[in-house]
Amino acid sequence: MMQIKQFRYFIEVYQQVSFSRASEKLGISQPALSKVIAQLEEELELQLFDRSTRQLQITAEGEAMYEYAQKVIREVEDFKQAAVDLRTKHKGHFRFGLPPVIGSSFFPKVISAFQKQYPDAKMGIVEEGARVVQQSILHGELDVGIGILPIPDTELEVIPIVKRKLLLVVSNEHPLADAKKVKMSELKGEHFLLFKRGFSLYDRVREASIDSGFEPNVIHESTQWDFLLKMVKENLGVSFLPETIVEDSNQTGIRAIEVDHPLIHWNLALISRKNGYQSPATTAWIDYVKAYFKEETEY
Structure with a gap:
């Protein structure tokens, strides 16, 4: 009968791609860990790891079973947490x-x-x-x-x-500073100052640019909106920020402009x-x- 311990051990070996490192993390001997994994493979009738090379390899079956093992562990953690919450009365x-x-x-x-x-x-x-x-x-x-x-x-x-929506932010010195609305296509060739790649805000602006026929020229990425604003004030490029951020910020030296084609939702x-x-x-x-x-x- 399969045990939760087997799934935990399998996940650790998978993540470490090493029996020796996994055994250190788990605080058990390597032979004991190898035995547990071998028993799991026998019960599943699947080979989860290829041990025939110097570097341990994860098999296709091991890759497939990893997601299932994680789900099992999450369900167990949920079960334990439910019991704790019942004991502690909300x-x-x-x-x-x-x-x-x-x-x-x-x-x-x-x-x-x-x-x-x-x-x-x-x-x-x-x-x-x-x-x-x-x-x-x-x-x-x-x-x-x-x-x-x-x-x-x-x-x-x-x-x-x-x-909410995203607003274009430019310096007071920018040619578009007096515009009430702009089309995304008007920004082709501009230097873009954006939130870091991996942030959804980056994706929103890039998608809107591509829909308007161009790949944005991103010259700087940051995780800090206030730094982006300071760079805009120095007229180093244009940026896009949520309207709530713009409303709460010091707008001296900048202009916030609505982009209406396409409207970039946030x-x-x-x-x-x-x-x-x-x-x-x-x-x-x-x-x-x-x-x-x-x-x-x-x-």
Whole structure:
């Protein structure tokens, strides 16, 4: 009969691609680890690792079984957490993934108000880009997070909460500074200052540029919106920022202009793993955020 231990050991060997390194991580002897993996392979009637070469190789069967093993472990962790929550009567801890640019725009007040109302709900905030947040939720590393729509992954529960758009930001000295609206095609040949590749904001701007017939000339990428604004003020290039960031920033020396063809949406959603276990604290947070932003999604 297969045991949870076998799945944990298999995952560690897979991630380390080494029996010796995995045994050190797990705190067991290498022979004992090899025996457990061999027993698992025998029960599955599959070879998970190729040991015939000097460097351990993961077989195609091993690659396929890795995702299933992770799911098993997540289900076990959910089961254990459910028991803890039952014992502690609605006290709980949850991990909330928050992209930095979104966090500064919307969430300090929300988090503060929530924690006053639910002092026993302990929130761990993890700041990562929207793409990383999405993957971390799927892998069980985060419980809930904020994503940027559209989110096509069918394994995620998606609750829209905020509707906004991206604005073009230029220096007062830029030729477009007095324009009320611009078309994306007018920006061909401009120097772009964007959020780092891997951020959803980067993808939004690049997709809009390509739809308008050109590949953007990105001369700098950053994770800090205030640094991008400073570079724009020096007329080193143009950037795109959410309208809430622009409204909250010092606009001296810059102009914010709407792009109307195409309009670049920046719509946010609360995301969690579909059918995954949610602690009472997680559920309270999701309900609180939905209620807080209810008016945002009704216009």
